[in-house]
Amino acid sequence: MALLIKEGIYAMRRCFNRWATASVAIFAVMQPAWATPFINEFHYDNVGTDTGEFIEIAGLAGTDLTGWTLQLYNGNGGALYNTFNLGGTLTDQANGFGFQTVSGPSNSIQNGAPDGIALVDNTNTVIQFLSYEGSFTATSGAASGLTSTDIGVRETSSTPVGFSLQLTGNITTDSSGNVTSDFTWAAPAAQTVGAVNTGQTFNGAGGGNAGGGNGGTDATIAAIYEIQGAGHGSTFDGQMVETSGIVTAIASNGFYVQDANGDGNDATSDAIFVFTGSTPTVAIGDDVSITGTVDEFTPGGASSGNLSITEITSPTITVASSGNPLPPAVIIGSAGRTPPTSSIDSDNFAAFNPNEDGIDFYESLEGMRVTISDAQAVAPTNNFGEIYVVADAGADATGMNDRGGITISDGDLNPERLQIDDSLLSGNSPGVQTGDGLGDVTGVIGYSFGNFELLPTEAPIVTAGGLAAETTSIPVEDDRLTVASFNVENLSAQSGADKFAALAQQIVDGLRSPDVIGLQEIQDNSGPTNDGVTDASQTYQALIDAIVALGGPQYAFADVAPADGTSGGQPGGNIRTGFLYNPDRVDLVPGSVMAVPGADTDAAFNNSRQPLVATFVFNGQEVTIVNNHFRSKGGSDPLFGSVQPPANGGEDARTAQAQFVHDFIQGLLALNPTANVIALGDLNEFAFLPPLQALAGLGLDQILTDLASLLAAEERYSFIFEGNSQLLDHIFVTDNLLSADVLFDIVHMNAEFLNAFTDHDPLLASFLLPALTVPVPPALLLLLMGLALFAALQRKRLVMVKS
Template identity: 25%
Template sequence: MNTSFSRKAWRRAASAWVMLAGLSTSATAAGVVISQIYGGGGNAGALYRQDFVELFNAGSAPVSLKGWSVQYASANGQSWDVVPLGNVTLPPGRYALVQLEAGAKGSQDVPQPEVVGTVGLAGASGKVALVRTTQALSGASPVGQSGVMDFVGYGSASGYKGRGAAASPGNNITALHRREGGCVDTANNQADFELAGPIPRNGRVPAVTCPTSGAAASSGGAAGAKALKIAQIQGTGATSPVVGQAVQTQGVVTVLTNTGFFLQDPAGDGDAATSEGLYVALGQAPTVKPGQRVQVEGTVVEHNVGAPSNARSAAQTVTQLTQVSGVSVLGSDRAPVAVPVQLPLAPEAGLERYEGMLVTLAGPLVVTDNHYLARTGQLTLAVGERQFVPTNLHRPGTPQAQALAQQQARSRIVLDDASSVQNPDPTPHLGPERTVRLGDRTASLTGVLDYGLSGAHPNGPSEWRLHPTQAVQWTRPVPRSATPPAVGGSVRVASMNVLNYFTTFADGSSISGSKGQGCRQGASTSVENCRGADSTAEFSRQRTKIIAALRALDADVVGLMEMQNNGTTAITDLVNGLNAVAGASTYAAVPDPASGAGSDAVKVAMIYKPARLRRVGEALSDVDGIHNRPPLAQMFQTAQGERLMVVVNHFKSKGSCPSTDRARAEGNADAGDGQGCWNGQRVRQAKRLRQWVDGTLVPQTPQVLLLGDFNAHAQEDPIHELTSRGWVDVVGQRDPRAYSYAFEGLTGRLDHALATPALAARVTGAAEWHINADEPPALDYNQEYRQPACARCGPDLYTPSVFRASDHDPVLIGLDWASPPAPARAAR
């Protein structure tokens, strides 16, 4: 798979978001507060090019900011930079965006700001003030100076409001967020702010209504609280019947989180439609312990676990107790009995009635997503078996594909770690060999059922999730294999996506030691186009894994995708490294064709064993403009004198969806049938490939093999365009459930091997080697957000092995010319 920007940068931007679960209190008396601070703009790895400060009116009346300013000072600084806010009026429940200094990096601008300034913020530590004048403040901690309407110190700041400074973002992809979208102000920076990815909001964002009414509402807690059982607070519907009311309730503590705890009434009310569990949001670590019976007082809210614009999370809010004014330990009590729950649920059923309760999920429960294991401590589990992309097994839009999608949606649960901490240390849920592979399973799970984000992006998917009460015990029905599958044959051909093998790095250096370098993308040469390793150190780790995998494949020909398009530099480095372990001159690179390798930042490439195969003629390529990365073809002659044509491909990715009417008219918008964006272009690429191969290559030899990352699953239109016209899917023919890539909890096959019938008769075996797709990204070569680069983060799980060398599994095919061709195999 490939996108129009760095997969690594996307991972940083997307995975920087954290689950926002906090308390709700009042804002300042004037109603306007600093709701977000971001000082990483324009730096390495940043999504946005600019720093910004975001303001929010939590009050009930418009506030004119004319004559006001946002001011900034360094962590220990005493002089203040002033950004006048101009003639801005902020309506209630609305945001105003103050754009600040821009940097050279980042992939997009912040939304249209209300105010533009040139002040630069420090990402790790600093002080920001909202002031009712444009006169510069003075001193290191002017919190109480006249005209200061709000004040935020973060990191190691010498000045702050309340008991302590807000946490340090610590990197370029994290911002400070005032809890509950800006509604929380307890006059304590440490408690009022949390870390999440930057979400710059301007005046065009829909209005937000804070849980408390009015700007001057009291934050004194649950005065006049009504005594209710937990079931009465939860009610029988999707939302609590007592939202906004102060209540008092009792229960037994079941699970602790880093910002609160779950409470359950062990007696219950006897009504299966009402939940007996409730989350108590403290905004800080709790002091109670599981098994204690406690009485709590607070205000009932329905909490949206995602961004205000996240329609899915907004439709499934979580009942919580916030503004907690008292937690009293009454003694110990028997633990509530976990309720047995069996997935998949019937279509009309739901899990709302178990919200916040101890449940036992019957298994087997199988790991189907491990992408966020190290980042947010989450795994997605499915009942019975791992989950597949429906269009990998069925044609898009068919009743079978739709039914599978619906059934799978009802059959999964997110295993969480009861914490909103990013990059937790230690990494939770690890199994044998310090990993958790897709397909690993456990017999059953007991824990508290909750609803939250699946992943780390507040606008991303949200799911029901389970916080376990004890460590999970994993079994691995399919062991890891450090050797590829046996495919037989006298000639072995493979393909592998090498995950942006770039010899020019994101820090501007290169393998030659040069500095200030860039990567080519079209007419642009910039460090922003460099998609692979950040540094020489990371590249060394990446190179070690890629070479180990290629050496183990031991194929006679290998098609490669996502090689840096920098002439012979990257491919020569790879061949030299491979020959250093395989033996001098074992492999050689197929030269780029005379027509070139296209203008994309990455290209396809090919290596082969000269002692096993002889190149016949020069490499060929189709320069038709439909190709993002032109296919590469090379004819080889075997020891038996047979001629084989290998064609390496890399079709347009499913990401970076188009927005123009023309693109939609060309079938490139997401049609909702499971094929993603740019399907029309991939179909046209498949048609053009077929025409070129049939017209140019097949006349030279009928034995042609198409390899590569087609960015289309096995039953999708681009592959159907080829298989319906005689091309044989030699992997799917042997295993219709074969896979090479995993995304958002679903596995499928983007990497294919398609043969002419004449060549298909020579195939002795074809399979993927599952060293990558099943493994979590935490095992790859990247060093950010791991120890020792990040002291607060989880351990570095990297090993110099074949596992997680890339994100795609390699494909291996065996061909035999030593015996008569086998009869054609019927597709299963």
């Protein structure tokens, strides 16, 4: 079970196919006289283990390739990952042209979504920069700063061994030796290494007829709903088919077509995507017949964990008529089909049951026209222009909270929420926040980044829900100690005045200036730069100054700098946990601020934040706080992915970290059963999963209580990911504090809103701690802590399975 890939999630998403704009590459457009050499043919993916990967260069006979290279680029970040060296002189093999082929070991050419190839001459000048499965901008190598040209065709994990992508068309030299061309890239066909491609001519000398790799196989006539079938994969996969329908939506590299009547079976989709590789020439409302090959395309490849999309590739298209009415849209909502509200997948794909499992429900609508009735946003528009919504303003959804979001719970990860993506609207997604209404939204059902999605064919009309940031309901009283936990998302001295002012306003006004604040994601003074700086004093001071400027207290700070580059998080930022405290209200016990002893050598904290402990005195009573930022959920499988149930990335590491902190606190309680101890922070986990059960302790071993349990289940959230409101931040307390007339609040100020300066909401707890007449001497406390640490480190702890 997994939901959140918090750190690095957006970078990781770049490795999946975004259905980027794909245009057929006609090279004569790029330059008046086409330079040679040029990339003529290549192969990078096939069924099973990739076999015989290669890149072929063609050029005028006599061209010297000494010093030329082929540079390979990873579209996930744009970096150079491999280089092939060319060399020697091209001989006349095809009417004045020659070929040179380079290859490497298996999997030496990456499988796209997207990736690219740059042809670079002996002066380090880029002659061509082509890509497949999307375009991107290179960040290193000779092509640094250049944006690739998507060739518009691709190979997949079902491409037969021995096939390749090839240029087709004609190329000639004129009387002055210039080269002109009308070449285009064709779908995978039987490879022609070292020879003229199928359907290609050089100065009139050809290589045969363009066959597209189908070998003249007769097409099977089948309706779209027969091709789709009642399941996640088509039984026609790899076969040539002939079908027909009405064009309902147009993408940059294909179009959606739907059977005009359908079969009346909710389990089978009546629509399919036709991949053309370039902007299609059909129009919405065209009645078309299509002959092509059925393909189960997996965005990002088999290792991505994504589901496959049933497509028709290498199509031949005939338009029978235009201007036809579109098939009626299926209503998602109480007036039509209601999605499951609790189960995404209950049987690991053993049975196809759209009425029970959300993953089957949306698959049964793949490619079809649908209308989400009275859609309501359950999260703000994200950085990719995506909006998560529920139908009927959430009337039939489970887990809806008072602020318009939808909260997860044990066994219910909210399959009824659906992503809206603006890819058919040229990126014109409206900016919404949680609770805003979008009315009825009509489009087609697609799939991307591990999520089914609605691709609107007309822009939604937004009605503001009027959601406002909260101010805590917890009162400020002399005998009440207030403690907050707040992830400030990569705050450094370089973050800018606006961010410091916004966070300060939330602390002063929204949280009413807590006595102690446990902060997470504090970075060093220089921010995310690998410069050896680890000190964060300027970061803390900038936040303190901003608080004072708004009338807040003159806080002091306490932290321990991590070793450079060993704390995880944004590279170079030296992310750490730390404390702000109000010295007019609490006293910091000298010498108590430290990483919990033993964490520096415990495998659970390799490349992760070590827990920070400090003891404060309030009204003569001592309170020890352990500030944590557990390992992220990076590596989790997508909820609507091919692995069910999805893996919860980093769970073993978080369990080991939680057990370590549990043992430390248990050691303190062994010597002082009434000790006031708090464990707080961004724990990157849900209360109902093993890591936090280990932290609290099970059965007779339970020593901590999660204060979120004091709230209604729907209100337990501090973060929103893919539309799911969820609680990653926690405050756990020992029994003595639990009995101190405890008050608890999650103050919703960030996660639900556009343009927030952090993605987490802060947590606030208040404890009634009247003044003691005989306070515990700090020296005695330190002695007790030392003994407890020794005892804790002797306990057998879990060893992290996965660093």
